[in-house]
Amino acid sequence: MKFREMVAKLDLRFSLGFEEESSSYYLAIPMSNSVVDYEEYYRISKDDLDKFVSGGIDAQIFVEECRRRQHDDLLFFPPGKDRGVPL
Template sequence: MKFTDLFVSREYRFSLGIEEESGRLFLSIPVSNGLVDYEEYYEVNKATFDLLENDVEAAIEFARRCKNREMDDLLMVKPGKLRGTAI
């Protein structure tokens, strides 16, 4: 998988982008498990991506829900045993 960020919010710690091989869109958040920092990628459809791209408040709320693990059904890569927590 090749994830490419199209928009990055350093302030709110999320990014929006596309997975190049499949064309799937995502919102990602940084996480850490104490050993390594990495990103979790949450797949969104085109309508949701467009909303998040154009409405920062909606994007902040979506990222908050991802950080609280309320959107795990959208994870593009399922976490391992040592799942990190949001940074």
């Protein structure tokens, strides 16, 4: 997979981008486990991308829900045994 970051919201700790092979948009949040820091990538629609790019309340709510694992059905990759915690 080729994730191409388009926007990084460092203050809110998420990024938005486009995954080229599947032609899908994503929102990514940083994670850390006992071995490595990494990102979890969540599929989002173009409409969501357009809403989230400003970092407004819609984005903040969605990011917090992802951190609480409420959108695991949207993950590009299923979590492993040593799933990290949000940074």
